[in-house]
Amino acid sequence: MKNELVVLDLNQTWSVVDCPPGVKPIDCSWVYQIKRRPDGSVERYKARLVAKGFTQKEGVNFLETFSPVVKPATIRLVLALTSMKRWPIHQLDVNNAFLHGDLSEEVYMTLPPRISSSHPNQCCKLLKSLYSLCQSSRMWYKKLSKLLISCGYQQTLSDYSLFVKIIDAEVSVLLVYVDDIILTGNSIFEMVTIKSILNQHFKIKDLDTLKYFLSIEVAHFAQEISLSQRKYCVDLLENSSLLGAKPASVPMDSSTKLHQDNSPLLSDPLIYRRLVGRLLYLTTMWPDITYATQQLSQYMASPTESHFRVANWVLRYLKSNPGRGLFFSRDSFVHICEFSNSNWAGCPDTCRSLTGYCFFLEKSLISWKTKKQSTIARSSTEAEYRALANTT
Template sequence: MEIPHGLLGYTSSQSCKLKKSLYGLKQSDKKWYEKLSNLLLTYGYSHAHADHSLFIKAHNFEFIALIVYVDDIMLTSNSLAEIERIKRILHTNFHIKDLGKLKYFLGIEVAHSDKGISLCQRKYCLDLLKDSGMLGCKPSSTPMDSSLRLHNDSFGFLDDPLSYRRLVGRLVYLISTHPDIAFATQQLSQFMSKPTKAHHAAAVRVLQYLKGCPDKGLFFPWTCFPHLLGFSDADWATCIDSRRSITGYCFFIGNSLVSWKTKKQTTVSRSSSKAKYRALASATCELQ
C-alpha cells in the first residue's frame, strides 16, 4: 500500500492503518487485476485482443487459456502439466482454492461425458421464466412469428419500460448457449428506449419458446475434424423504420458451433445482392 499523493508529514518508515478491507475500497478491483495481470504476463501469458480478461499462452503444441471474472478463474489447456504449473504459481501468490472440473460458471452449466462437453443455462432460463411469471405458460414451437415485422410504434407504450429492458438484457446473455433466439433478441433490442405492448408480446413469445426447451445448449464432442465451416446470409430491407438489411452468420469447427451473430447492417442496401455481399464481408472478417 502506497501513501496517497498529497498526504504530507509522513516518512517512508511509517505505514497507513486501513479502515476498510481491500474489498471495501473503490480501487480494489483495479489493484487485484493489476497484480494478477502482471504475474501472468511475467510467466509468458498475453492478453487476448477480444477480451483483456482472457489470458492465453501458446508454446510449441501446447495451448492454455485462462479467463478471470473478479476473483473466479477458469482455465483450460491441452497440457495437464501446464495446468498444474500455473495452479502452483497462482497458489503460491494468492492461495487459491482448486474446485476441480468446471461444472458451473456465470450461469452456464457444464456437463462432461464420454462423448464430449455440453453447455447450457437451464437454471438461468428457469429463473428467467419464474421472475417473468411465465413458468406455467404454454410452450411455443418457434421463438418468433416469421411474418412479424416489429417497428417503432407511436401508441401502446408500456407503463413500466424498465421491465422490458431487464427482460431483453437477460435474453441477450442467454444467447451464449441459445443461438436459436439470437435473431428474435436482436429484433427486441432495437426498441429499448420506447417499448410498446407489441414489442412486449414478441418478448413473451420468446419466453414461451424457452419454456419448451430450457435445457437446450451447445455440445462439443471430443472427436472433431479440424476444419472450419461457416454460413452467411442476409435478408433485404426488412426493417420498416430504416429499410436496412440484417446480417447473420455462424461458424463451426468440425461439428461444434463456436461463433454466431445477427446484426442490422450499417447502411441501406439498394439490392438483395449488395445486402448479401455485405453479410459475406462481415463473415469473412469473423473467419479471419
C-alpha cells in the same frame, strides 16, 4: 462480517488517519449475498464490505477503469477445443480478488459501520483496492496479468482476458472473468504449477473440473461436452410468472415484423428492459433466440404492449425446453466454416439491412451474431457496383 474484517486487516487494506482538510471521504456499506449451486441449494453465505464508488470523481480519486471479462465466443472456442483434444479443464476461484490490487491514487473512505475511533474526524486511507471502487477491477487485473506474463503466459490481442503458454508441444490456456479462472491444456505439470503459483500470491479455491460457470452448466460425457443455462432459464420463467404458460414451438412468429407501432406504451418500461436484458444474456447459449432478441432490443426506449407480447412469446419458446444448449463433440477436427446472410432493407423503421452470421468449429457452433447494418445500401448503387465489378 467478522471473517471479512479479519481478511481486510490481514491484507492491510487501509490505515486509519486524520481526514485531510477539504477531502470528503467516500461512504461504504455491507452487502450480503447467497451463493447457490446449480440445483438451487445454498453453497455459502457471503458478506462484503463495499465502497460506494459511484461517488468517486474521475481525475480526483480514480483515473481509469477496466474489468477483465472474457468474451463469450472465446469461452465457447476454448471449450470446443478442450472437447476435441480431450484436455482436462479446471475452474479456479480467487479469494477476495479485488483486495489484492495496489492503489496508485489517494482514496479516503469513512470508517466501516460498527467500527468507531477514539479520535474524531478520522477515516480510512485505502492502501489496496476494495469492492465497488471504480479502479478496483483494473488494479486486480493489472496484478494478475503481470504475474501470468512473468510465468511465461502471453496475452492475446483478440481478447485481453485470454492467456496462452506454449512450450514445444505443451499448451496451457487460461481464461479470466473477473475473479473466476478457467484453466485447461495438455500439460498436467503446467496446470499444477500455475495453480501453486496463483495460490501463493492470491489464495485460490480449486473447484476441480469445470461444472458451473457464469450461470452456464457444463456437463462432461464420453462423446461430448454440453453447455446449458437451465437454472437461469427456469428462474427467468418463474420471475415472469410464465412457468405454467403454453410452450411455443418457434422463438418468433414468421408473420411478425416488429416496428414502432401505435399500440399503447407500457406503463412500466423497466419490466421490458429488464426482460430483454436477461434474454440478451441467454443468447450466450441460445443462438436460436438471437434474431428475436435483436429485434426486441431496438425498442428499449419506448416499448409498446405489442413488443411485450413478442417478448413473452420468446419466453414461451424457452419453456418448451429450458435445458437446451450447445454440444461440443469430441470426435471433430479443427476446421472452421462460416455461414452468413442478409435481409435487404429488413428494418421497416430505417430501411437498413439485417446481417447475420455464425461460425462453426467442425460440428461445434462457437460464434454468431445478428445486427442491423450501420449504412443503407440502395439498390441502384448496388447495381452500379455489380456492373463495375463485371467489367473489371
